[in-house]
Amino acid sequence: MIIHLEDINKTYHGAVPLHVLKGINLNIDRGELVSIMGASGSGKSTLLNIIGILDNYDSGEYILDGTLIRNLSENRAAELRNRMIGFVFQSFNLINYKNAVENVALPLFYQGVPRRKRNAMAMEQLERMGLADRAHHLPGEMSGGQKQRVAIARALITNPSLILADEPTGALDSKTSQEVMEVFRQLNSDGMTIVIVTHDPGVGQQTNRIIRISDGIILPDNV
Amino acid sequence: MFDLFREIAQTLRHNKLRTALTGFAVAWGIFMLIILLGMSRGVFNSFSSFASAEQSRTLSIWGGWTGKAHHGYKEGRRIILENDDKPRIRHDNPHYVENVFATKEIDSAQVSTNRDYISNPVYGHYPEEIKRAKLNMLYGRFLNQRDLDETRKVIVIQRQNAKTLFGDETKAVGSRVQALGLSWLVIGVYDHDWESGSYVPFTTAMMLSGNDGKVSQLMVSLKNVENMDDGTEAEAGVRKSLSASHDFASDDTGAVHIWNRFNSYLSNMTALNILDIAVWIIGIFTLLSGIVGISNIMFVSVRERTHEIGIRRAIGAKPRSILIQIVTESVAITTIFGYIGIVLGTMVTALIAKITADADFLKDPTVNISIAIKVTVVLIIAGALAGLFPALKATKVKPVEALRDE
Numbered sequence: 137m138i139i140h141l142e143d144i145n146k147t148y149h150g151a152v153p154l155h156v157l158k159g160i161n162l163n164i165d166r167g168e169l170v171s172i173m174g175a176s177g178s179g180k181s182t183l184l185n186i187i188g189i190l191d192n193y194d195s196g197e198y199i200l201d202g203t204l205i206r207n208l209s210e211n212r213a214a215e216l217r218n219r220m221i222g223f224v225f226q227s228f229n230l231i232n233y234k235n236a237v238e239n240v241a242l243p244l245f246y247q248g249v250p251r252r253k254r255n256a257m258a259m260e261q262l263e264r265m266g267l268a269d270r271a272h273h274l275p276g277e278m279s280g281g282q283k284q285r286v287a288i289a290r291a292l293i294t295n296p297s298l299i300l301a302d303e304p305t306g307a308l309d310s311k312t313s314q315e316v317m318e319v320f321r322q323l324n325s326d327g328m329t330i331v332i333v334t335h336d337p338g339v340g341q342q343t344n345r346i347i348r349i350s351d352g353i354i355l356p357d358n359v
Numbered sequence: 360m361f362d363l364f365r366e367i368a369q370t371l372r373h374n375k376l377r378t379a380l381t382g383f384a385v386a387w388g389i390f391m392l393i394i395l396l397g398m399s400r401g402v403f404n405s406f407s408s409f410a411s412a413e414q415s416r417t418l419s420i421w422g423g424w425t426g427k428a429h430h431g432y433k434e435g436r437r438i439i440l441e442n443d444d445k446p447r448i449r450h451d452n453p454h455y456v457e458n459v460f461a462t463k464e465i466d467s468a469q470v471s472t473n474r475d476y477i478s479n480p481v482y483g484h485y486p487e488e489i490k491r492a493k494l495n496m497l498y499g500r501f502l503n504q505r506d507l508d509e510t511r512k513v514i515v516i517q518r519q520n521a522k523t524l525f526g527d528e529t530k531a532v533g534s535r536v537q538a539l540g541l542s543w544l545v546i547g548v549y550d551h552d553w554e555s556g557s558y559v560p561f562t563t564a565m566m567l568s569g570n571d572g573k574v575s576q577l578m579v580s581l582k583n584v585e586n587m588d589d590g591t592e593a594e595a596g597v598r599k600s601l602s603a604s605h606d607f608a609s610d611d612t613g614a615v616h617i618w619n620r621f622n623s624y625l626s627n628m629t630a631l632n633i634l635d636i637a638v639w640i641i642g643i644f645t646l647l648s649g650i651v652g653i654s655n656i657m658f659v660s661v662r663e664r665t666h667e668i669g670i671r672r673a674i675g676a677k678p679r680s681i682l683i684q685i686v687t688e689s690v691a692i693t694t695i696f697g698y699i700g701i702v703l704g705t706m707v708t709a710l711i712a713k714i715t716a717d718a719d720f721l722k723d724p725t726v727n728i729s730i731a732i733k734v735t736v737v738l739i740i741a742g743a744l745a746g747l748f749p750a751l752k753a754t755k756v757k758p759v760e761a762l763r764d765e
Contacts, residue, residue, distance in 0.1 A: 185759050188673075190673060190757075190758045190759040190762070191757070191759045210677065210678045210754075211677045211678065211679065214672060214675050214676060214677040214678070214680075215675065215677070217673060217674070217675050218674065218675020219675070223673050223674065225762070229666075229669075229670045229673070229762065230670075231667055231670060231671075233369065233370075233372075233373035234369070238369075242671070242674060243674040243675050245362065245366070246671075246674070246675040246676050246677070246680060247675070250362075251362055251365070290674065294675070
């Protein structure tokens with residue numbers, strides 16, 4: 137089991153406290169391709185942020201690949217994110233003044249990998265994504281599908297245990313979405329654990345398991 | 360580290376206009392600081408060329424008029440200094456007085472050759488005068504003790520006068536001039552910014568005045584004086600000696616005029632030091648305005664890059680990495696553009712030095728290596744401070760919030 141969530145609660149303390157996750161219990165095994173689906177405001181992105189150690193939870197227990205994730209310092213959280221998790225976002229989140237190779241290689245910069253080596257590794261990932269010819273192009277010079285494949289290459293470069301994708305096809309047309317999902321399925325068939333947050337049933341259907349979340353609660357028949 | 364600089368260079372290149380504007384503010388601040396420091400140094404050098412601490416350990420004394428009645432004498436009595444005052448002053452003030460010299464001045468004497476003549480003061484002096492007056496000997500020599508002991512009729516004349524009298528200043532030494540009814544052997548030609556009188560041995564000048572014992576001026580060289588209090592005490596001691604020998608009230612400051620060159624020097628040094636500090640303060644504040652500008656721009660930059668910082672944090676950048684990057688970025692901007700300011704400032708001060716080469720009020724208004732090092736240190740500290748606060752702010756933003764920022 138790579139992800140174990142037990143009775144996870146999360147409340148946003150604004151003017152009116154908002155209890156967004158209400159006792160989430162969830163297990164995801166290594167090698168699964170899982171989608172988390174739910175309406176807007178259901179808490180699916182918050183759940184993904186907690187799984188991705190981008191956000192803290194208030195109570196419960198979260199174990200990621202055998203590591204208890206609780207009250208981590210920012211430095212430790214950054215280290216775990218860097219080594220264990222690859223992120224793919226709806227809006228790609230590429231740095232616009234860095235070309236494809238530099239964007240893909242960036243996580244290795246924070247591991248202290250020398251520039252030549254990390255660029256070579258980045259090139260390998262871009263070739264894997266069929267983007268070798270776009271390696272020295274800036275994000276602004278690429279299509280949405282190409283940008284998302286660059287983002288996937290970046291997510292893969294540190295050889296993480298887990299890929300978390302937040303609406304990865306949300307900004308893409310249906311044909312490109314299909315291409316991106318094909319990439320995820322290929323990665324999953326190679327053994328990569330992938331968790332996709334989506335509201336698109338078409339995307340959900342292409343995963344091995346759909347977890348439905350509503351009003352901060354995982355619907356029982358999907359656990 | 361090289362990687363970090365490459366990363367910073369890329370960021371700066373991406374924001375050319377912002378970098379250029381920030382850099383201009385820093386370069387201008389440093390440029391002004393260098394100019395101000397150069398000017399201050401020029402004034403300081405100018406003063407130093409006139410007087411050094413060693414050369415200023417002197418009291419120059421002239422006779423005056425009494426301002427108070429004393430021991431039956433009415434006020435308004437003329438006090439004329441005498442050659443015999445020398446041993447008395449030395450005897451009465453052994454702690455502070457190292458030596459006493461006298462001068463005999465003949466206000467306006469005609470000095471002539473077959474070719475031409477000049478009319479200027481003739482001073483009867485001691486050999487030590489060359490150091491005190493900072494005379495620059497061009498040809499021959501200045502007076503020596505033997506000239507005084509043997510009451511020689513030798514004379515040292517100023518360069519321009521030598522030209523007038525002999526047509527060629529190089530021909531003056533070894534030639535003779537007529538002055539005060541006697542023939543004098545020219546033994547030296549000197550140069551000086553403003554002095555143009557002729558120098559003859561003190562003993563010879565005294566002999567010419569009939570050895571009446573009266574002198575024009577006394578010069579007391581001091582020892583064991585380190586501060587204003589010492590200088591004031593030494594002056595009071597000398598005044599007391601003279602008041603006893605010439606019978607005037609010791610608090611009658613008009614009876615003899617004493618120019619305490621040591622205290623004047625210290626006062627001037629204090630004023631120059633205050634000027635130096637003021638220039639640093641003004642310069643630092645000028646620079647500070649540039650630094651505040653950088654800090655502001657770095658804040659804006661951090662704000663603009665919140666999303667980028669979020670991406671970096673999500674993929675593994677530690678808060679410390681973000682902090683180091685932003686602070687280094689700020690230090691890089693201040694250092695690179697600061698050095699442009701230093702180079703431009705140095706060039707301009709060098710130009711000013713060239714233009715004012717002959718001016719007395721400003722001598723060599725350039726900055727030296729120690730100032731350049733100080734300014735560099737100030738730059739690096741300022742750059743780090745300018746970047747630190749925006750960087751701290753950047754590290755406090757949660758990655759998930761930063762990612763939401765578009």
